Amino acid sequence: xxxxxxxxxxxxxxxxxxxxxxxxxxxxxxxxxxxxxxxxxxxxxxxxxxxxxxxxxxxxxxxxxxxxxxxxxxxxxxxxxxxxxxxxxxxxxxxxxxxxxxxxxxxxxxxxxxxxxxxx
Numbered sequence: 001x002x003x004x005x006x007x008x009x010x011x012x013x014x015x016x017x018x019x020x021x022x023x024x025x026x027x028x029x030x031x032x033x034x035x036x037x038x039x040x041x042x043x044x045x046x047x048x049x050x051x052x053x054x055x056x057x058x059x060x061x062x063x064x065x066x067x068x069x070x071x072x073x074x075x076x077x078x079x080x081x082x083x084x085x086x087x088x089x090x091x092x093x094x095x096x097x098x099x100x101x102x103x104x105x106x107x108x109x110x111x112x113x114x115x116x117x118x119x120x
Contacts, residue, residue, distance in 0.1 A: 014075050018059025021052050054079045065089045065096040 028034040035049050061082060062069050068078070068089065078085065089096040 011069055011071070011075055011078075014055060014079075015059055015062050015069050018055035018057075018062075022056045022059055025056065054082070057082060061086055065093075066098040067096045 024037065025034045028037065038049055038052055058079060065086070068085075071078070
């Protein structure tokens with residue numbers, strides 16, 4: 001069984017992986033280019049495109065709800081239930097956000113949903 005510190009480190013790794021994938025996606029001109037890059041045999045990044053989008057969605061959600069990165073839930077549970085968790089975190093936003101970090105930062109939720117749901 002993993003310790004709490006190890007679980008925290010794993011979540012942070014997934015957070016940073018989502019950050020890298022997000023930045024990579026931003027540099028690709030088209031969604032097909034991004035998909036091709038993910039599946040390239042010489043530059044194999046992720047096992048599936050849908051998993052890459054889940055990591056991007058996790059990263060973007062953590063930008064809004066910063067304390068999600070430090071929760072004790074396993075990353076598997078978080079990724080499988082991220083939409084439901086996001087709705088629950090909205091009800092208790094004061095706990096899940098760090099107001100110092102997010103005072104001037106806001107993300108359009110529709111942009112996040114569109115990215116995550118437009119998996120071809």
